[in-house]
Amino acid sequence: MTARRRTTAIAGACLAVSMTACVLLLRDLDQIRPKAAIEDALYIESPKMVKRASLGFDGLMACLYWTRTVQYFGHRHYKREGTYNELAPLLEITTALDPHLLPAYEFGATFLAPAPPNGAGQPDRAIQLMEYGIAHNPDNWHLYYDLGFVYYTELKDYKKASEAFDRGSRVPNAHPFMKIMAAKTAEHAGDYMTARLLWSATFESSRQTEIRQNALEHLRAIQVDEDVTHLQGAVTRFGERTGRLPSSISELSAAEHLPSIPVDPDGNPYTMTPQGRILVKNPDDFPFITKGLPPGYKPSGRPKFHTKG
Numbered sequence: 001m002t003a004r005r006r007t008t009a010i011a012g013a014c015l016a017v018s019m020t021a022c023v024l025l026l027r028d029l030d031q032i033r034p035k036a037a038i039e040d041a042l043y044i045e046s047p048k049m050v051k052r053a054s055l056g057f058d059g060l061m062a063c064l065y066w067t068r069t070v071q072y073f074g075h076r077h078y079k080r081e082g083t084y085n086e087l088a089p090l091l092e093i094t095t096a097l098d099p100h101l102l103p104a105y106e107f108g109a110t111f112l113a114p115a116p117p118n119g120a121g122q123p124d125r126a127i128q129l130m131e132y133g134i135a136h137n138p139d140n141w142h143l144y145y146d147l148g149f150v151y152y153t154e155l156k157d158y159k160k161a162s163e164a165f166d167r168g169s170r171v172p173n174a175h176p177f178m179k180i181m182a183a184k185t186a187e188h189a190g191d192y193m194t195a196r197l198l199w200s201a202t203f204e205s206s207r208q209t210e211i212r213q214n215a216l217e218h219l220r221a222i223q224v225d226e227d228v229t230h231l232q233g234a235v236t237r238f239g240e241r242t243g244r245l246p247s248s249i250s251e252l253s254a255a256e257h258l259p260s261i262p263v264d265p266d267g268n269p270y271t272m273t274p275q276g277r278i279l280v281k282n283p284d285d286f287p288f289i290t291k292g293l294p295p296g297y298k299p300s301g302r303p304k305f306h307t308k309g
Contacts, residue, residue: 062098069094069104073111074210077118080299084120087112091129099136102143103208105129109146110202110211113154117299118214118287123154141178142205144168149198152185162186177201192226220265221288224280227262228291231270231278245276 069090076084091108095101111119113126130147137143148164151157162185169178181201184194196219203215234256238246246252249272253261261269268281270292280292284299 058097062094062101065090065094065097066101066104069107070210073107077111080117082117084111084116087120088122088125088129092125092132095129095132099133102133102137102140105133105143106146106206106208106211109150110214113150123150126150126154139171139173141168141171141174144171144174145178145181145201145205148181148185149202152198153195158185192222196222217286218288221286221290223265224286224289225291227264227270228278228280228289231262231272232291235272235276235278239276245274246272248272249278 069087072090073084073087076082088108091104091112094104098104108126108129112129113119113121113123115121127147127150130143130150133140133143134147144164144167148161148168151161151164162182165178165182165185168174169182181194181197184197199215199218199222203212203219206212206215231252234252235246238252238255241255246255249261249270252272263269264280264286266282266285271279271281273279278292279294280286280289283289283293283297287299
């Protein structure tokens with residue numbers, strides 16, 4: 001063996017040992033400090049610098065950064081930290097190392113765009129991430145769906161959402177659902193039916209537990225918001241007919257010829273204040289609702305997740 005080959009072999013062996021040691025060290029630290037806070041800081045935020053430092057082991061480094069991304073968000077979300085300053089850099093580094101790591105884009109669309117405490121509140125960064133993914137995976141219709149999803153749910157830009165779905169519908173082997181969504185978002189922007197279609201599609205198509213749980217919570221919230229809207233309309237109609245507010249939710253239900261008092265997705269009856277305001281019994285069980293909340297309500301405790309029943 002020549003001196004040059006010997007040096008190369010030794011350097012390669014040292015690199016392999018070092019990277020293995022890093023993986024083992026990270027694992028041991030997680031075992032030793034399972035409850036320790038994951039710092040909201042990165043020593044290197046430049047994807048280009050990390051890529052250069054990977055010395056060709058882009059795939060391995062991408063896996064490490066992807067694992068850290070999920071841990072970072074999961075820990076802070078569980079603890080209700082409320083800020084996710086490094087989520088965007090972590091996702092950008094991960095996808096720069098491996099532009100074909102599709103779960104990272106889906107994760108970004110779901111958790112990078114929403115406002116705190118349920119996301120990083122950076123929809124513009126989420127859109128940049130989706131467009132980066134599309135540029136490197138132009139034939140993957142899921143990425144166009146994720147892009148339209150951000151435009152629709154977070155920015156309420158229904159025109160651009162429809163355009164994104166339409167772009168995706170033209171990709172070879174795109175799901176027929178994309179054409180439907182392109183039409184729905186253009187014709188029925190902002191209604192409950194379209195929102196339910198979007199979140200149902202996310203729940204059914206994703207394999208990531210966190211994303212499926214998030215979609216399920218949004219579906220539950222949509223049901224509550226729709227119920228409260230209808231009941232509040234019933235209160236208004238009652239007042240117009242009788243000149244007074246209903247004395248109880250039971251009287252309101254009878255006036256509307258409902259078979260029973262309406263209940264939320266958990267089976268708890270909706271309540272009504274003396275002022276005729278419809279409320280949810282346990283708002284903490286529905287972290288994404290916008291209606292039925294008591295005045296001055298603030299979430300308490302950790303977020304609750306439910307399984308598909």
